[in-house]
Amino acid sequence: MQWMTLFQKELLENWRNKKWIWVPLVIILLSIMDPLTTYYLPQIIDSVGGMPEGAVFELPEYAPSDVIMMSLSQLSMLGVLVIVLITMGTIASERKSGISELILVKPVYYMNYITAKWASFLLLVWVSLLLGLLVSWYYINILFGTLTVRDFFIIFFFYGLWLTLVVSLTIFYNTFVKSAGLVVFFTILTIMVMSIVTQxxxxxxxxxxxxxxxxxxxxxxxxxxxxxxxxxxxxTLVISILLILISGQIFKRKEMAA
Incomplete structure (x- = not known):
């Protein structure tokens, strides 16, 4: 009951901050940007003056799988940044302002506090991802060919796990530092280091x-x-859960020390 109350509070706060409106809209925009610009590129070039005389411009034949990966590429860059920015101060700002102390004096279990925030942002991110990929899938099927329902759900589920890790990293650094700017810095740095080490x-x-x-x-x-x-x-899912479990312990230790 306590966890559900905290969860509903986070959902209401995200709604009041208009995150349930603008975050899905941004994810939809990022998801359809490349498919639409790729298909209409010849018309876009013509509208800005066209090619020089004698020049020939031919677009390669894109398969639906290639185009949906363009959408994921945009989400991997700008989409991840948006997610980090919307979660950067969820705990750090409350710790800095003392709001977390007022909440935890109830008493509220530390893990309930952490996981309620985590779950509320995961719901927002997964719903936004679903809407973005649905719109992208719609245009891809119209403009480039058929992408099966099976492929769509594979993309949605497994890419959703990657975004779950991003949210978990941000929550982890929220419990580690009190500055929202440092949360952004450490989260992006971690993702970059992971990418370099993997390569x-x-x-x-x-x-x-x-x-x-x-x-x-x-x-x-x-x-x-x-x-x-x-x-x-x-x-990816195991790492995400471990990050949240560790976040709870770090947050509890820091709050008790304060």
Whole structure:
């Protein structure tokens, strides 16, 4: 009952901050940007003056799987940044202002406080991702060809696990530092370091969370769900849960020390 009360409070706060409106809209925009601009690129070039005389511009034939990966590419850059920005102060700001102390004096269990925030942002992120990919899928099927329902749900589920890890990292750093700016810095830095380490040690880090997008591309290109994608997804989820469990312990220790 206590957890549900905290969860409802977080949902209400996100609604009052208009996050339930603008976050899905931004994710939808990022998801459809590349499919639409790629398809209408010749018309866009013509509208700005066209090509020089004698120049020939031919677009390659894009498969639906290629185009949906363009959407994921945008989400991996700007989408991740948006998610980090909406979660950067969820705990850090309350710790800095003393609001967390007022809440926890009730008493409120530390893990309830942490997991309620985590779950509220996961719901917002997963719903936004679903809406964004649905709109992208709609346009891809109209403009480029058929992307199956099976492929759509594989993309949605496994990429959702990657965004779950991003949210978990942000929550973790929220309990570690009181500055929202430092939360953003450390989260983005961690993602970058993970990417670099995965590229350097690719031969031993087959199941690194950073490989999720690559495995998603393989699955929708070949049509076969392979074990690498499943194991990478499981490891990503396990890391996310461990981060939240550790976050609860760090938060409890810091609050008790204060």
């Amino acid at each position: 350097i040690f690719q031969h031993v880090l087959d199941w690194s969370p950073n490989n999720l997008s690559g495995y998603i591309r393989e699955v929708i290109s070949t049509g076969e769900l392979n074990s690498d994608l499943i194991l990478t997804g499981v490891i």
